[in-house]
Amino acid sequence: MIKKTTLIIMLLFTAYSFSQTATTSLVSSTKPVKPTVLVERGPYLQSGTATRVIVKWRTNLATESVVNYGTELGALAMNKTSSNVTKEHEVTLSGLKANTKYYFNIGNKKGVLSESVTGDMYVITAPNIGTKQFVRAWILGDAGTGNNNQRAVRDAYYNYVATSPENTGKTDMMLFLGDNAYGSGKDDEYQKAFFDIYDNMLKKSVAWSCLGNHDGKSADSEKQSGPYYDIFTFPTKGQAGGIPSGTEAYYSFDYANIHFIILDSHHTNREIGGAMYNWAENDIQNTTQDWIVTLFHHPVYTKGSHDSDTEDRLIEMRENFMPMLEANGIDLVLNGHSHSYERSYFLNGHHGFSNTFNGDEMTKGGHTVGTNGHGNGKIDSDGAYQKTNEATEGAVYITTGSAGKISGGDLNHQAMFLSLNQLGSCVMEVADDGKGGQNLTVKFISENNEIEDYFTINKTGLAFNADDNKPEQNSSMVSYESHLKTLNITVNPNERLKKVKFYNSIGKLVKKSRKESISVSKLSKGLYVVEIITNINTYSESIKL
């Protein structure tokens, strides 16, 4: 009997090891035996864009960094090498094509250290900014326990994505909502609760994160040092879209037609007019993306293991940041911290305590939006929450901090449609609605493989970029003949043209004329204000050359 058991265990281990990504170790065949270089962490992907991605990994011994990559698994024709000898490897692949799958392996100058013979180590570059296509993001809050709860939540998502009838196996990004490694976000805790758990996904999907309070125990946002800041590499100079923040504590990025704003609700000053607030306001007011999603750790609405009515960080984020984000068209707010799943109605303008929420209040900005804003947001029930070009208000707030543990709480926040003390993670999927718009759907997948909640926000009229359909820029006074690069001015019959002035995009006077037909061939492309002065009046028109 014992022998049989041993045999079964051996067989299971053999099968398991075959199913894993192959890791090649360089073992010298000459004597004396040299120390073997082993990959201890990664590879994992950071700051992916349409043209570049950062590949990071750790080795047990200091060595050079080599990434071989290519679009065919068996022919990784390109490589990027860094001769710097290090244990912490960080290689930026640039000049990539958008929306393209690149297989890769990692190694040193002597050879490959880690590869996937089955093709499970790859990066699919982001689509060009503004592209409307299917996008799937896996959202994990407070995951970092490193225990079986976390594994069960992970496996439920893996099962979901593997059996999804459409876009099977596709995960465009992982969004971590902080507290990625308990109890203090130390390096060894990250190894156990982050890299060891999500290893397979991290080598084919770009991971983004915000700082959680537990990460913050070992990370220092003031110095941008510590494990959290060492492990992650986020864009500080707007490399992935958005406005440069100058810090990894808060930043933004674009993916397809979605703009993501990542805030630090833990260490960084949360006041209106503070550096982070000013950055976020300017960042959101500069995006032209169809969808805007923000993530930060501390939830603005929760009655889970934390209380958004009593805790300062939560109140400050709600009172200071939410009015500004809502005024600029935020669609989805993702938080963690409370170890539960709490999902709101379709909200706008509710910045008070739980007991001041009134779901029937739809005037003067909120608290809910639209005729079904107080409904469940399900397409097959109360209907999707709706945003149009005219009705731009409304966002769903999700506190989803149960990817590693649950901690109960009253779970009775009035702004929440549903509150669950349930392990799980969320998946966000953006897809065509078949009518020229898009659906943003979020599902909560429990550790038992059940979809315990889902909702959809629908946006109409996203099929084409606005500029594509703009008519010729002619007015009653100004007509532009682009083939002749000539501007024709027509004034009223009883008026006489005296002068035409051209002001460029920074308001500088760049051309004057007294003619009715004016050559603009020497003016550079851009926006102009054309001031038309007659003997009776002064008119202003605009023209885009």
Place this chain on the structure above:
Amino acid sequence: MCNKKYIANNIKNLLLITAFLLLAIPVFAHGDLSIQIAEKTKAITKSPNNFELYYERGLLYQQHVEYNKALNDYIKSESLGNTNNDLKYSMAEVYYLSEDYNKALKFISNYLEIDSINVKAKKLEAQILFNLKAYKKSLKAYRYVINQMVDTRPEDILEYSNIILAENPNNYHDALEAIDYGLKQLGLNTLSLQLKKLEYLEASNQVKKVLEQYNYFILQYKRKEFWYYKKAKYLQKINKPKDANIALQLAAISIEQLDAKFKNTNSIIRLQTQIKNLETTLN
């Protein structure tokens, strides 16, 4: 038989412990800091003269924002013979957080006597001195921080420039130099520093440079409507109504060219009202 009973009892105990742990996990799942404090308290009960334990519990209290308790533990740790320099830093930090700046200064000075080049300590010293309105000394300490710091943040540069102006409210030259230094360190387009530069240029009446700075934002941004309006407001302020009108027109055109979904956001609706109001004032 006896053995069987023993095994059965053990299994029973094991099940009871497992059941207790299963029940306890959700209860203790979040408050790990409180648990750590409780554990440390237990350890202190066993070794009441161990100054390390008091110091460690003090750190936990400090993380838990219980500054008085943290301070009591630090003082106790010191009285038991803890002469470690880290204790002095922690005491300085807690006094600073409790807004007792004189005591904070005393302890950070003690710390710096032993480790005069610690950047974190120098920064705390600068912040304490700032709150004591000893701006010249604060500036000197912060200058050291800026020169030695490896990972500078925008907030550090902003704090430094703020101290420069506290020391001399007219010293926009040095404050702007600090901002430029930050831009070189962190990236030329770092927003919060560019915004501060604009603020300082305006405050120091450097009209030409202010307009250049507005133009920087206009050229840098994809969406320009907010910046055209801000520029128009400034032009009105410096009595250039014609230029302000042009900027307002450009703002209106920029809004017109926006994708429809942005035109109806509350921020744009508010901006349109502001544009109209300013137009009325100008004309």
